[in-house]
Amino acid sequence: xxxxxxxxxxxxxxxxxxxxxxxxxxxxxxxxxxxxxxxxxxxxxxxxxxxxxxxxxxxxxxxxxxxxxxxxxxxxxxxxxxxxxxxxxxxxxxxxxxxxxxxxxxxxxxxxxxxxxxxxxxxxxxxxxxxxxxxxxxxxxxxxxxxxxxxxxxxxxxxxxxxxxxxxxxxxxxxxxxxxxxxxxxxx
Numbered sequence: 105x106x107x108x109x110x111x112x113x114x115x116x117x118x119x120x121x122x123x124x125x126x127x128x129x130x131x132x133x134x135x136x137x138x139x140x141x142x143x144x145x146x147x148x149x150x151x152x153x154x155x156x157x158x159x160x161x162x163x164x165x166x167x168x169x170x171x172x173x174x175x176x177x178x179x180x181x182x183x184x185x186x187x188x189x190x191x192x193x194x195x196x197x198x199x200x201x202x203x204x205x206x207x208x209x210x211x212x213x214x215x216x217x218x219x220x221x222x223x224x225x226x227x228x229x230x231x232x233x234x235x236x237x238x239x240x241x242x243x244x245x246x247x248x249x250x251x252x253x254x255x256x257x258x259x260x261x262x263x264x265x266x267x268x269x270x271x272x273x274x275x276x277x278x279x280x281x282x283x284x285x286x287x288x289x290x291x292x
Contacts, residue, residue: 109167113153120151134170192257194250201243208236217244219278238273241281249285264292
């Protein structure tokens with residue numbers, strides 16, 4: 105899976121409130137000026153980011169190469185990893201695992217996910233790191249159950265695991281999450 109960073113118009117609320125129509129953003133690979141537009145709607149104004157390629161109003165722009173552009177201008181579509189999969193199936197959960205690993209700093213990993221291969225990096229908060237590993241190990245357990253038992257998980261269950269609110273994540277150790285299968289549907 106290719107990770108594509110993005111920016112959202114909501115990231116710039118403070119700049120927009122001040123009445124500015126542009127902002128300059130910087131990241132590891134470079135910098136870019138972002139321009140905003142607004143459209144009057146019944147209750148006020150809706151704000152957008154203008155795509156530098158096509159000029160369309162967009163809520164999000166995606167990083168491709170060294171430029172943030174809209175989804176229509178991207179050559180790599182950020183949601184291809186989730187298309188043509190059964191929602192709640194093993195490929196869907198694998199996609200969710202990759203997204204979560206990128207978002208929480210675990211990074212790339214090999215399947216099957218094993219928390220022992222991911223020691224806590226220096227400077228990371230121990231409690232939060234262990235919580236993220238529990239979420240990843242739980243998602244891996246769910247993915248295995250989907251593969252071996254053809255289990256299709258409910259969206260509500262996947263969300264409860266992703267957010268760490270499932271009771272099995274809160275009360276079961278990492279080692280047990282790795283070694284045993286749990287009925288995560290019952291932990292919602």
